[in-house]
Amino acid sequence: MSLTEEEQTALVTSDDPHHPANLICELCRNFYTLGWVTGTGGGISIRKEEHIYIAPSGVQKERLEPHNMFILSYPSLDYLRRPINLKPSACTPLFLAAYDKGAGACIHTHSQWAVLVTLINKGKKSFKIANTEMIKGIPCPSTGKYYGYHDTLEIPIIENTAHEEDLRDSLAQAIKDYPDTSAVLVRRHGVYVWGDTVWKAKTQAECYDYLFQLAVEMTKLGLDPAGPIDPVEE
Amino acid sequence: MSLTEEEQTALVTSDDPHHPANLICELCRNFYTLGWVTGTGGGISIRKEEHIYIAPSGVQKERLEPHNMFILSYPSLDYLRRPINLKPSACTPLFLAAYDKGAGACIHTHSQWAVLVTLINKGKKSFKIANTEMIKGIPCPSTGKYYGYHDTLEIPIIENTAHEEDLRDSLAQAIKDYPDTSAVLVRRHGVYVWGDTVWKAKTQAECYDYLFQLAVEMTKLGLDPAGPIDPVEE
C-alpha cells in the first residue's frame, strides 16, 4: 500500500539535524569538500528502523535537499517515496547487500585514493596495509572488535562492471568471502563502506580513505604499505 | 536598440539564487576553492534563452557581484550590458563557439590538473583515458549518450596562442574534428568544458578535472591512464 503525498513528505521533513533526510544532505556537503562525491559521483544511504533513505542518482551531492530522498521499506523493498524527475541510485542493490549483513548505513565514494589503491594493486584481489595506527579505527564485523595496530587489514577489490547494479553479485560474494571487512574496493571506481550506524560508517570511511592515501604516498616514496616495521638502529 | 540603465539592471537583479547573474557568482566562489580560477584566471558563461551572461575579465572570480556581469544577446551578439570599468572576457569568442554547437553554459578553468595533462601528453594532439568509472559522467555530444566504463575518452589538445581570442579558430576546428567531445584542452593553459545546462557543464567540468588529476597521479606512479585492465591473478 503506497503512502499519500502528505505521509511521504512527513518522512523527509524534520527539524532534527540528525534525521536521515537532513543528515544525508549535510554529510554530502562534507564529502564534496573531501573530494568523495565530485561530479555527482558516490552516494550514501541511512537506515532508520524499517525505512531506508537513499540519495538520488545523477544529482550534485553537495546540493541535495531533504525532499530529494528516495525511501525504501525494509525488508519488503517497496518504494515509499520516489521523487519525480529523479532517478533512484544505481547503488541501491549494493547498499541493500550491506543492509542484509546488518548495516545501519552505507557510504560509496569515488575518492581518488580508493581508485589509486586499486591501481597500484593491479591484478590483485585485495589491498593490504599493516602496522598503522589508523587501522585501529576499523572494526572487524566477524568478531565485533576493532583491529589492532599490528594487524594486517585486508580489503577485497572487486572488478568494476559496465553497469553499477551489476556489481551486486560480486559485492555480495566479496562480503561472504571476506567476513572480516566492512569495506569493498571496486577497481578503477571507488569504495563501499558500511557500519552499524551512520556515524560509524562515516568514521570508518574516513579511516579507510586515510589508509588509502597513506598507501599511495608510501608507494610514491618506495615504501610497502603492508611491510614489516623496520628494526630501530642502536 | 540598446537597453536603458534600468532595463540593464533588471537583467542582473533577482532573488532567485539560480538566476545566471547570481549563479555565476556562487559557482566562481566554488571554483576558487577548487583552484580553477585563481589569480583572476578562468571564466564562466551561462545562456538563458536569448541572453548570454559572461563573467568579466581580469577580476577576482571569487569576489564577483551580479552587477559585474556582461550580457550579450544571442545570436545577434549585441552587448545588452557592459559594466563600465570592466573588460569583457577574452574567452567570449570561445564561449560563443560552444553556444554555436547548442551549449547552455561553458566553463573555462586554469586547473593545474588540466595543464599537467597537456604537459605529460607532450607533442600529442589529444589526451586519452580508459576504463575508469568517472568516464560515465561525460556525455558524447554526437550520440547524446553517456560514455561507458570501457570506452576510451579522448579529449583534443589545441596549442595555446599569445592572445586568448586567437584560440577561437583552433577551438572551433577541434570541436568539428572531435564531434564526440564536450571539452577541449589548451596546452599549458587549461580546459574549456560546455554542457546543455549550467549544471551539466559544472558536473562535467568536475568529472573532467577528476580524470585529469587521476591521469597525472597514475603517471607519477608509472601507470598508463589509457592502458588496459590488468588480468586478475588467480
Place this chain on the structure above:
Amino acid sequence: MSLTEEEQTALVTSDDPHHPANLICELCRNFYTLGWVTGTGGGISIRKEEHIYIAPSGVQKERLEPHNMFILSYPSLDYLRRPINLKPSACTPLFLAAYDKGAGACIHTHSQWAVLVTLINKGKKSFKIANTEMIKGIPCPSTGKYYGYHDTLEIPIIENTAHEEDLRDSLAQAIKDYPDTSAVLVRRHGVYVWGDTVWKAKTQAECYDYLFQLAVEMTKLGLDPAGPIDPVEE
C-alpha cells in the same frame, strides 16, 4: 570530593569563545579541515589553572560540543567531570607527561605528514631538518629561546605500541632524552606537540606539520631535509 552536576556543568559553560571547553571544539573543527583528526583520530587538551580539559575518545572531533569535555583536577588527577556514554581519551597519560613538564596545552595529530616523516626515517630514532625559515617558529624548552634558521631541529621518534596509553613511558623517556624538543613523533601513528599556552601549542603544531610536509616533498624531489645549503653559483 566530587562536584555536583551543576558545578560540573558550570565548568563547561561559558560565553567566552576562548574558554577551554569552547576552544577545544573550535580548534578541532580547524584541525579536521587540516586532516589532523580524521576518523575520530587525534586529540587535544588544555590546562586552565588546576583544571585540565580533554576531548573524549572515539568521537568525531569536528562535531564536539563543550559538554563532551572531560575535566581532571591537576595535579591530583581526580576526574571532576566524566560525561556519561563517553570514554576518556587514551591520550590522557600522554598529555599528563607534557603537563608534568610545565605545558599549558597539548595537541595530538594523526597528520599523514607526521606519519610519512617517521616512515622515510625508517629505523632512525629521530627526524632532523635544517636551514628552513619555519624552524624559527619552534621554541627550545631547555633554553626558552626560539630555534634559529641555521639550527638543526631534531624531533625524537618513538615506536608505536598496541595500546596508546602504553606510549607513556617511552614518551616520558623521549622528553627526558631530548630536553630541546616540544614534540615527539610516534612511528606510523602521528605526533604529540605541547606548548606553554594553547595558542603556542597550536602555532607550533602548524610549524611542525609544515616542516614534516616540506621534508616529505623534499624527499620526493630527491633532496635531503637535513642537508646543507648549496653554494650559490657565481
Place this chain on the structure above:
Amino acid sequence: MSLTEEEQTALVTSDDPHHPANLICELCRNFYTLGWVTGTGGGISIRKEEHIYIAPSGVQKERLEPHNMFILSYPSLDYLRRPINLKPSACTPLFLAAYDKGAGACIHTHSQWAVLVTLINKGKKSFKIANTEMIKGIPCPSTGKYYGYHDTLEIPIIENTAHEEDLRDSLAQAIKDYPDTSAVLVRRHGVYVWGDTVWKAKTQAECYDYLFQLAVEMTKLGLDPAGPIDPVEE
C-alpha cells in the same frame, strides 16, 4: 607628533570591508586556507595614502582583528599606532623596500611551493618558467605591461638570513638588479610579492604561487618548467 588614542583607534575602525585594517584580516583568513601563513608565518601590508598598515609579528594570521594593526606614516616612517603587547613585523623593512619602488601593497608568504621552487633551483640565483598561460597574470614593473605567454618569467632568489630584517639589503639589491620583477623569492623561506594596489598584489601572489606549484609538479614528472614547447606530432 604622536596621535591620541582616539585618533589611533579611528585609523583602524571602519564599516568599509575594503578599509586596510579590515581587509588585512579578511585576506589573512584567505591566505591561511591557502597554506601561506600557517604557524604565524608570512605577512601583509597595505598602503593607504600616507598610512602604511602592517599585520603584527608572531600572531596567528587567520585570527587577526583590525585593532591589531600597526600603522606607519609614509615616508616619515613614524609609528602612528603600535598596539601594546604586540611586536611590529620583522618584514617591515622589506615591505618598505617595495613601497620605495611605488608599491601599494606587499604580501609575504611561506607557501611550500615557493620554498620548494627555491630548493629545486639549488645554487641558482633565479627561478625561470616559460610558455605558461598564467604568466600573463604578472606585470613587468619596468614596462608597465603584462608578460606574454611566450615570455620567460624570471624571479630572483636571494639567500635567507638568520634575522628577517637582514634581508633588506639583498632584497633591495634584487629589486634593483631585476627591474622586471614584482616578486623576490627567499631561499628556504618564502616569497615577497608587491603590486600597485592590494588587489593586484593579491592576484599576482596567486599567479606566482600557481606557477611555483606547477613548476614543482612538472619537476616531479621529469619536465622542465623553463623548457621549450614540444613540436606537435603530425
